Amino acid sequence: MQAAMTDLSRIRNFSIVAHIDHGKSTLADRLIQLTGTVAERDMQEQILDAMDIERERGITIKANTVRIEYPAQDGETYILNLIDTPGHVDFAYEVSRSMQAVEGSLLVVDATQGVEAQTLANVYQAIDADHEIVPVLNKIDLPAAEPDRVKEQIEDVIGIDAQDAIEISAKTGLGIPDVLEAIVTRLPAPKGDRDAPLKAMLVDSYYDPYLGVVVLIRVIDGVVKKGDRVRMMKTGGTYQIDKLGVFRPKMQDIPELGPGEIGFLTASIKQVRDTRVGDTITHEKKQCQTALPGFKPSQPVVFCGLFPVDTNDFEDLRDAIEKLALNDASFSSEMETSAALGFGFRCGFLGLLHLEVIRDRLEREYDIDLITTAPSVIYHLHMKDGEVVELHNPADMPDQTLIDHVEEPRIKATILVPDEYLGDVLTLCHDRRGEQLDLTYAGTRAMVVYDLPLNEVVFDFYDRLKSVTKGYASFDYQMIGYRADNLVKMQILVNEEPVDALSIMVHRDRAEMRGRAMCEKLKELIPRHMFKIPIQAAIGGRVIARETIAALRKDVTAKCYGGDATRKKKLLEKQKAGKKKMRQFGKVEIPQSAFINALKMDS
Missing domain, CATH: 3.30.70.2570 (Elongation factor 4, C-terminal domain)
Incomplete structure (x- = not known):
């Protein structure tokens, strides 16, 4: 049990950001292991990846948090709140949310592969969130590691000083004590006023069959105690807190959470829809004046229909989708019917991997057999009478004679690729109706920027890109708007x-x-x-x-x-x-x- 009050200067909140497979989760394992947060006998690989599907695919899907206590070299004990984030482009929304809850980031770069597209995307999110960034070079024990080249690359491509980057091997544990010291000395402490009215940010929530809805919070100002009555400012719901605690990675109860701390609460919340991610939590009686800005809602890019194979499972599917949507704020759904498939849902995802993961989770965690229709994107139909209609499913397209023109979504894709595969990548992008915007070099690698139609990318662009470059290319994209074409x-x-x-x-x-x-x-x-x-x-x-x-x-x-x-x-x-x-x-x-x-x- 910790002391009732934690001094703000002794707290550090940080996230780990990197490209897929650059060693985020392994570094988190070592930090947890070295500080003795988890007993040796309970330690396992990727301890923060709790879902079976994360372990099987070897990727992080949900951002997970853990609280570590670290006795530093200056004799003080610091509380470190770590958020391990996903690296894949489809889960970028998870990353952006985690960024809002912390003040600093460890930027992990693989010393053999260097900066990849996702490294860029995630580090820009950290810079947008005003983070202090500490570069860490991982896999330094491999014979192919080139730390000096990668440091230069970080400076050229990202533009942050990497001369004092920490060289580590998360697998062997080499250099991990230096990382802990850097977190304490180089990352800022959180700010907050203990005596102000309670203001806490709802970072994430998920459904637990025993506790109801578990809400992950970051306290900005004020103090929250067990038994307090709190109010959600967006939804207006009021609840009494039953349980308050922190993750180490298992739940541990504590009597109160003060400013700068990250923890969880449960309050017999039955419906997941009552907890909006990005909402502000305050005391029912003594409310704070202004709510936090919250998170921008995510923009789904790919849509597809999910239908139960057995039509009697429709109610179970509805229930399962509601629970998943609570846990994954970037996933949206609405009901639809189809002549061939009966009742189902039209669901929006951030990409194809996101779609596959949600489908697998529905089939596994809720035991429902699903039929998935062809993924599609949203088109804007400009009708001859001046009306603009959104088309989610090509099957619902009205008569061609009523339509003046069709606009499709375009994306700006950034591809990093070794020089020898550049020709294949340019051909692939050209075949998918892409327009080249930029081509620059960082060492032996080319950075190509293309304007591409999203519907050409949705199906198997990523697979094709990986196969023409033997897996060496990395890819990231953002939406840039709509444009008319002959569709x-x-x-x-x-x-x-x-x-x-x-x-x-x-x-x-x-x-x-x-x-x-x-x-x-x-x-x-x-x-x-x-x-x-x-x-x-x-x-x-x-x-x-x-x-x-x-x-x-x-x-x-x-x-x-x-x-x-x-x-x-x-x-x-x-x-x-x-x-x-x-x-x-x-x-x-x-x-x-x-x-x-x-x-x-x-x-």
């Missing part, structure tokens, strides 16, 4: 029936190529039936590509030995008529995997 809706007809889930928006110049590629792909993906199946791609009423899946045949003439040829003919005619009738009434079974695979473009 049309392409439908896929299977056995002359349109398949909603495969409708996509394409550029008119590329429609024929995309249509042909999708028909060929579906020919391989749809199993053969007893009747012939035509697969067609159409724009409006015009078919632009077609493939045919041959029928499975039974040899009806096997029992005719010799004899009259007209008998064989009669049997074959009868079979032909049967096939024709079957094709008229037959249902084509399209396997679930075909929906996503058909949309991936091959080179």
